[in-house]
Structures are given as structure tokens and as C-alpha cells.
Amino acid sequence: MQPRFRPSRHQQGFTLIELVIVIVIIGILAAIALPKMTDLAGNARAATIKGVTGSLASANTAIYSAAQINNQGGATGTVNACNTTGIATVYGYAADSTELLKCVTLSPAADFNSATANVVSHSGATTPASCNVTYVAATATAPPQYNVTVTGC
Numbered sequence: 001m002q003p004r005f006r007p008s009r010h011q012q013g014f015t016l017i018e019l020v021i022v023i024v025i026i027g028i029l030a031a032i033a034l035p036k037m038t039d040l041a042g043n044a045r046a047a048t049i050k051g052v053t054g055s056l057a058s059a060n061t062a063i064y065s066a067a068q069i070n071n072q073g074g075a076t077g078t079v080n081a082c083n084t085t086g087i088a089t090v091y092g093y094a095a096d097s098t099e100l101l102k103c104v105t106l107s108p109a110a111d112f113n114s115a116t117a118n119v120v121s122h123s124g125a126t127t128p129a130s131c132n133v134t135y136v137a138a139t140a141t142a143p144p145q146y147n148v149t150v151t152g153c
Contacts, residue, residue: 045122045131046150052106052120053133053146059103060093060144067092075140093138100135127152 014022059082066081067073073092081087082103087094094100097118106112106120113123118135125131130152136145 042126042153045125045153048111049120049122049131049133049148049150049153052104052112053148055104056097056100056120056133056135057146059100062103063087063089063094063100064092091138091140093144094135095137097135122153125153 063079063081066079066087067077067089070077070079072079072089075091076095077089077092079087079089084102087102088099089095094103097114097120101114101120106114111122111124112120113128114120118137119132120135121128121132130149132149134147134149136147138144
């Protein structure tokens with residue numbers, strides 16, 4: 001005669017209700033974390049625009065230094081800086097973004113649009129007009145400004 005199967009009093013494993021509770025908790029955590037991770041590409045484009053802003057400001061410092069060395073700090077001038085000749089200046093700083101971009105290499109160039117005067121935008125952005133840096137040239141009383149917009153990256 002074969003021994004009969006006897007259920008053990010000490011169960012091993014999880015009950016169905018415990019498994020359902022764990023799955024619900026994982027679902028809640030995923031619902032909270034997923035929206036925070038979905039726009040990583042937009043965050044990267046915003047960071048890129050901020051990096052471009054730093055590059056433009058750094059290049060403009062080099063242009064300003066060359067202008068001061070060459071006595072070109074007036075309302076208009078022309079300097080050779082960043083291994084480039086003939087950069088137009090206003091009060092020692094780059095006259096516009098076209099002049100400033102002579103000193104900055106945007107890479108890859110296809111990711112950026114600088115066709116609009118004094119605006120460098122990220123062409124891969126959701127709204128390129130809202131993912132850019134706008135260059136405001138220097139005046140007699142104020143240094144140049146770099147207005148960053150990253151709401152549409």
C-alpha cells in the first residue's frame with residue numbers, strides 16, 4: 001500500500017493575496033517613477049543649451065580680451081581671436097551671435113539652428129523656439145546677456 005499524501009501544516013511559498021499585494025505595490029511605484037524618467041531626452045537637450053550658453057560666454061571673454069589688448073573696446077571694432085580673423089565687436093564683445101559663433105564649434109552642427117539673428121536653438125527640441133539661447137549684445141553701460149529658454153526642450 002502506498003503512503004497517502006498529507007498536506008504539511010507549514011506552507012512554503014506565498015499565497016495568492018500576498019502576490020497580488022506585491023504586484024499592486026510594484027505598479028504604484030512604477031506609476032510614480034515612470035513620469036520622472038520619460039523626458040530624459042528633453043532634459044539632455046536643455047542641458048546642452050545650457051552648455052552652449054557657457055561656451056558662448058567663454059568665447060566672448062576671449063574676444064573681449066583680444067579687443068582690449070588691441071585697443072578695440074569702443075562702440076565698434078574688429079579683432080582676431082579664437083584663431084579667427086575679422087570678428088566684429090561692440091564695446092569689446094562680439095557684435096552678434098554670428099560673430100560669436102566664429103569662436104564656438106557646435107557639435108554635431110545639425111543639432112543646432114542659428115539662422116535666426118542672435119538665437120541659437122536646438123533643432124531636435126519639441127519646440128525649438130522654446131529651447132534656445134538668445135544673445136543680447138553689449139551696450140555702453142552693460143555687458144552682453146545670454147537669455148536661456150528651455151521650456152520646450
